[in-house]
Amino acid sequence: MDKVDKIAGLREILELDPKNSFARYGMAMELANRGETAAAVGEFDTLLANDPGYTAGYFMAAQTLAKAARTAEAIERLKAGISSAVRSGNSHALSEMQAMLDELEG
DSSP states (O other), X not given: OOHHHHHHHHHHHHHHOTTOHHHHHHHHHHHHHTTOHHHHHHHHHHHHHHOTTOHHHHHHHHHHHHHTTXXXXXXXXXXXXXXXXXXXXXXXXXXXXXXXXXXXXX
16 A cells, blocks of 8 residues: 555544544654655644543654754653653653653753
8 A cells, every 4th residue: 555545544534533543643654754744743733632642642743843853842742742651651652752852952
């Protein structure tokens, strides 16, 4: 399946179920991989507004922002993600995001 088909398929799922976190995350990742930073960040924003506990969304949004040299926004996203990881007890995500935060702030 090519990327256009993948995005079309994810759009169909999201039309039926706009709060489907897995599909929303997939859409954001596809857009990020295509270099469509603004669209990807918009999808991450929607994901996290609908599902603030979706910890991976914060980390991948931060990585997308950092790649686009939007460091201050990436740092904000990491701090929110670290809070989410602490709330959910996700120590692996916490350590990954803390390492990235240390690198960006360093």
